[in-house]
């Protein structure tokens with residue numbers, strides 16, 4: 001029986017483990033895939049305080065090292081569900097089941113990809129899924145934002161503050177993001193909106209140099225020379241295994257606020273990081289959640305013995 005099981009070894013889960021260990025709780029972190037989470041896909045992080053520039057892998061390695069040094073246990077397994085009652089939970093894994101008094105879900109999310117040849121290879125080499133993270137690297141350059149919803153339009157507004165040219169490529173005949181954002185973009189001469197168009201091909205070996213787009217109405221093809229492409233076609237949280245103990249919103253995020261206590265969940269279940277409803281998904285906000293969730297879990301466990 002662990003005091004706390006943490007599902008997911010991204011920045012949120014690892015921070016929660018560090019805080020829980022410092023309170024001398026018995027902690028197990030279960031990770032199904034990449035220790036360090038999404039940030040390992042970023043070649044350069046320049047907005048995490050204390051590091052003027054660090055690779056995502058190095059940041060993740062340091063977090064993992066610190067977590068292990070503090071004495072947390074780590075398992076490679078995929079969690080498929082949570083059962084039980086407050087203070088006595090069974091976390092069901094593919095390999096085996098685990099028992100804990102409290103559970104912190106820190107399962108993150110991932111950005112939806114276009115599914116094009118070379119996309120994986122060029123990620124971090126001209127392809128980004130996060131304008132907040134990487135927009136500053138393209139100051140004065142030409143970029144394309146793929147998508148037409150609120151996230152894409154917010155990215156385009158932010159990028160057009162510093163970029164020389166911003167294409168917005170949307171597959172539908174119209175943009176679906178807020179009218180207000182559409183108006184801002186319409187007033188900026190450096191922004192070109194291209195509707196009814198899909199990206200067919202990525203051009204570039206070492207780094208992205210251009211994209212080929214197809215107008216699905218006219219059949220016309222066009223090549224856009226760009227320095228960077230920001231894909232903003234949605235995020236996919238991975239919260240189905242937790243649907244029996246948490247309330248998921250329409251997009252699949254666990255409904256929880258800054259307290260990291262999910263709405264309607266039994267006591268002793270917490271949600272931290274990108275897996276929960278929130279407006280900013282970054283390493284800083286994930287680590288902040290990890291701390292908040294761990295402290296709440298510690299208080300819950302201590303209340304069991306009072």
Ligand SMILES: Cc1cc2nc3c(=O)[nH]c(=O)nc-3n(C[C@H](O)[C@H](O)[C@H](O)COP(=O)(O)OP(=O)(O)OC[C@H]3O[C@@H](n4cnc5c(N)ncnc54)[C@H](O)[C@@H]3O)c2cc1C
Nearest residue numbers: 008010011012032037038042079108133273274282283286
């Ligand atoms: C390419 C890229 C660049 C980025 N750049 C920056 C940046 O420069 N600055 C910044 O602040 N943020 C950046 N981000 C965002 C940042 O990485 C995330 O906000 C942060 O990693 C969220 O942390 P998390 O711990 O909540 O989730 P994640 O990092 O997503 O970690 C969740 C972990 O849970 C695991 N998991 C999921 N389901 C299960 C399960 N059922 N069983 C076991 N394990 C499970 C996953 O495998 C994953 O490892 C970037 C993201 C990407 C993709």
